[in-house]
Amino acid sequence: MRSSKRSAGNGQMQTTKRGLILFMETKASYSIVQSSRALHIFRELIKYLPDTYLMLQKNERDEVVLDNLIQVEPIIPIAGKLTLLKGILFRLQMSLKVFHFLISKKIDYVIIRGYDCIVLYPFLRLLNTKIYYDFHGKYHLELYQRKRILRGHIAKFSERVLLRNSDKILVVSPGIKAQIGEYAHKCIYLPNGVDVDKIVSSSSECPLDIPEDKKVIGFIGNWEQVMKIDDICDSIDYLKDVVVVIVGQGYDYKRIFEKYGQKENIILTGRLEYSSVLSILKRMDICIVPYNKDFYMSKLKDFFSNRKISEYLAAGKPIVIADIEGIPGYLRENVNYIKYESGNPESLADSVKYLLNDPEQISEMSHNNKILAKEFDWEQIVLKSGILEDL
Structure with missing residues (x-):
C-alpha cells in the first residue's frame, strides 16, 4: 500500500x-x-x-x-x-x-x-x-x-x-x-509567492554607494522579454535627485549595459546574491514594473503573477506599472500602484514625480502593499490552492 x-x-x-x-x-x-x-x-x-x-x-x-x-x-x-x-x-x-x-x-x-x-x-x-x-x-x-x-x-x-x-x-x-x-x-x-518574513527581517546593508539625499527607483528580477528596461533607464532624463537601480540580468542585457552602463545616475548591478538584492530593495523608494505593451502576454487580461511584484509588496514599496491588460488582477490602481504609459519614459517620470511629491500617498500605498503581501506568503498560497487536498 x-x-x-x-x-x-x-x-x-x-x-x-x-x-x-x-x-x-x-x-x-x-x-x-x-x-x-x-x-x-x-x-x-x-x-x-x-x-x-x-x-x-x-x-x-x-x-x-x-x-x-x-x-x-x-x-x-x-x-x-x-x-x-x-x-x-x-x-x-x-x-x-x-x-x-x-x-x-x-x-x-x-x-x-x-x-x-x-x-x-x-x-x-x-x-x-x-x-x-x-x-x-x-x-x-x-x-x-x-x-x-x-x-x-x-x-x-x-x-x-x-x-x-x-x-x-x-x-x-x-x-x-x-x-x-x-x-x-x-x-x-x-500563483507565485514570496517569503514575507525573510524580506521583512532582512537587515543586510545596501552594497551600493548612493547618497542619502537621492531618491532611488528601479527594478529587481530577471529581465524577461516582456520587460522594457529602457523605459526606466530613459526616465532618468526627466528626473532630478533620483538614481535608477536595475538589479538582475536577462533578455537583451548586452545592449542595455552598453547603452546605459556608464550613464550618470544609473546603476546596473547584474545578478547578485539574494541577501544583497533584499538590501537594495529596502533602499528603493519606488519600484517599477516596465511591461512592454507590444508583447503578446501584455495583451492578455490578468496574465501576470511575477515574483518581483510580490517582493515589492512585502517590502512595502509603492509601485509604478506600465498600462497593460496583463496587470495582476489582485492589484488595485491608486491603492497598490499607479500606471504609466508603456514605452513612454517621460510618462514614467511623471508618475514617479507624482508619488514623490505626495508622501501621504506613498505612506498609504506602502501600508496597503504590506497587508496585501500576506496573502502571497508561500505557506498561505499552498494551503489555499487545494493541492494538498488533491494529493
Whole structure:
C-alpha cells in the first residue's frame, strides 16, 4: 500500500505518498525564479508529505542545503561552446536519473515544468504516476515572437500533449487559466509567492554607494522579454535627485549595459546574491514594473503573477506599472500602484514625480502593499490552492 495515512505530531494528518518535483535544467537557487518557485513549493509540501523529493541541476555554489533535495551535476559541463547540444545531453542524463528514481522510490506523483518534460510522459503513464504540470503560459507564442519558429513548433506540440495528458495543471494566474479554457476543470490556482518574513527581517546593508539625499527607483528580477528596461533607464532624463537601480540580468542585457552602463545616475548591478538584492530593495523608494505593451502576454487580461511584484509588496514599496491588460488582477490602481504609459519614459517620470511629491500617498500605498503581501506568503498560497487536498 503506497498511500496509507498516519497521524502527524502537530495533530494534522500526513500521508506516506511519495512525490517528486522536477524542473528540468534549473539550478538550485533562490535567486533564479523557476528554481525559487520549485524550492518554496517543495518546502511547503514536505511539511505534510515528508516523502516528497525535489530534483534540480546542481548549483556549483551549493547555496541550498535541504533534506530530500537531489542536485544532478551535468556529466558534460554546459558552459562554453555548444551549449544547445550540451543542454540536450543533460536533459537525457536527467531523464535517465528520473526513470531510475521513479522505479526505486515507487513515486506516486510528480510535479513537472517545461515542455521538454514530454520525454517522461510515456514512462510516467506506464507507472501510473499522477502528473501535475506547472504551466506558465503558451511558451510557443513567446518563441514565435522571438522568430524562433522551429523551436516554437516543437514547444507547441509538446505543450498540447502535456496539457491534454496531465492529471492536474498548476496555473499562476487567471489569465493563464483563460488561455487553456478547455482544461479549466483540472486547473489548480497556485500563483507565485514570496517569503514575507525573510524580506521583512532582512537587515543586510545596501552594497551600493548612493547618497542619502537621492531618491532611488528601479527594478529587481530577471529581465524577461516582456520587460522594457529602457523605459526606466530613459526616465532618468526627466528626473532630478533620483538614481535608477536595475538589479538582475536577462533578455537583451548586452545592449542595455552598453547603452546605459556608464550613464550618470544609473546603476546596473547584474545578478547578485539574494541577501544583497533584499538590501537594495529596502533602499528603493519606488519600484517599477516596465511591461512592454507590444508583447503578446501584455495583451492578455490578468496574465501576470511575477515574483518581483510580490517582493515589492512585502517590502512595502509603492509601485509604478506600465498600462497593460496583463496587470495582476489582485492589484488595485491608486491603492497598490499607479500606471504609466508603456514605452513612454517621460510618462514614467511623471508618475514617479507624482508619488514623490505626495508622501501621504506613498505612506498609504506602502501600508496597503504590506497587508496585501500576506496573502502571497508561500505557506498561505499552498494551503489555499487545494493541492494538498488533491494529493
